Amino acid sequence: MALVVTLAESLKGSDTKQSVRIIDEVSFHLDRNQNYANMPAEKNLRGKLRSDVDRSVSRGDIVIVDSLNGIKGYRYELWCIARAAGIRYCVVYCDVDEARCREWNKERGGRGEGSYEDGVFEDLVRRFERPERRNRWDSPLFELYPSRDGIERSSPVISEAVSYLTKTVDSKTQDVRVLQPSIATQSARFSEANSLYELDRATQEVINAVVEQQALGGAINRVSLGNELPPVEICRPVGLPELRRLRRTFVKLMGQASLSGPPLPADADSGKRRFVDYLNREFGRQ
Numbered sequence: 001m002a003l004v005v006t007l008a009e010s011l012k013g014s015d016t017k018q019s020v021r022i023i024d025e026v027s028f029h030l031d032r033n034q035n036y037a038n039m040p041a042e043k044n045l046r047g048k049l050r051s052d053v054d055r056s057v058s059r060g061d062i063v064i065v066d067s068l069n070g071i072k073g074y075r076y077e078l079w080c081i082a083r084a085a086g087i088r089y090c091v092v093y094c095d096v097d098e099a100r101c102r103e104w105n106k107e108r109g110g111r112g113e114g115s116y117e118d119g120v121f122e123d124l125v126r127r128f129e130r131p132e133r134r135n136r137w138d139s140p141l142f143e144l145y146p147s148r149d150g151i152e153r154s155s156p157v158i159s160e161a162v163s164y165l166t167k168t169v170d171s172k173t174q175d176v177r178v179l180q181p182s183i184a185t186q187s188a189r190f191s192e193a194n195s196l197y198e199l200d201r202a203t204q205e206v207i208n209a210v211v212e213q214q215a216l217g218g219a220i221n222r223v224s225l226g227n228e229l230p231p232v233e234i235c236r237p238v239g240l241p242e243l244r245r246l247r248r249t250f251v252k253l254m255g256q257a258s259l260s261g262p263p264l265p266a267d268a269d270s271g272k273r274r275f276v277d278y279l280n281r282e283f284g285r286q
Contacts, residue, residue, distance in 0.1 A: 002151050003094050003144065004066040007161065010153045011062055016166040023052050024066035036068070036120050046074055053078060057085045062165055070128040072135065076281060079137035083179040092142045092161050093131045100147075101125070140164060140177070199254060202271030206232065206279070207243045214238070229272055233280050250278050 004022060011020045025032055028048060035045040049067055056063050069075050075091065082089035096104075102121070109115030116124065131138040142164075144157040152158070167176050206225065210232055213223050223232040254274070 003092070003158075004064055006151055006153055006155075007092060007158055008064060010158055010162045011165065013153070014162055014166045016062070018060055018062050018166070020062045020064065021056060022064045022066055023049060023056065025049075027052075032114060033117050033120050036116070036124060050074075050077060050081070054081050057081060057087060059085070059087055068124060070124065072129045072131075072137070073281075073284070075131070076137040076284065079179075086179060088165055088176065088178055090140045090142060090161060090164055091131050091138050092144065092157070094144050094146060094151075096146060098125060196251075196255070199251060199271040199275075202269075203247045203250060203275045206272055206275050207240070207247055210234070210238060210243060211240055225272060225276065229269065230276050230280075232276055232283075234283055238283075246279060246282060247275070250275055253278075 004024075008020050008022055011018075025035065025045065028045075030045065035041050046067075049065065053063060053065055065078060069078070069091075079089055105115045105121060131141050133139050133141040142157050142161045144151070144155065149155045149157055164176055209225055210223050214220055214237060221234060223234065225231065
């Protein structure tokens, strides 16, 4: 919490005209032990946080998600929201060893701020997935070491993060990346018969390509689809039953999405792009 408050104060004290908002469990008046006691409760919490982030992101605001973003798949979902909005994104990681985390947790309980119960704490530590800058959803990664850097507005890492988020972007700016929306992150809807037909045909062609290239033998970690389409990234052999299951789930999700807004026309290539993005996300979680 100290890191988030310091980061928010540094952003507000900079020359930026953007507003700064913190989204966390406290803003929902949620008890951390109840919401991390089991997987259904935790999944529900992540859904609430994700929805609030989705509603809040804009090019005129800076949103700080102060939560246990220790699952790489969840960080990927937040990255996708940022990409769809066409904004900057970064991860600020406070690197602290487990022993020090235990001390902080006990100190928090002693101050009456609410600490994690032992069982919840152990489970969170066991499932934590450390950010890696080679992952696009963890990049750029600003790593803060409190024992070395401190948690102050003058800390070099905090200054770097603030500079990255507030720097004016122009044609000469090289060290700031603004995420660009892609077809996979646009809110395209598939509800009309023609769109659903194109989607069904497109996803089947992707599955056929994956199966055919695996049938050629040898180790395959990338299935090319041509036509300037992104490849399917696979780290293991993927059978036809699993591909069919993922395809059914994807088509169902697209059908549900079409109910929340007017349908947009979609050709085969756009359907393939969305399906490939979905497959890569699912395979990346495994």
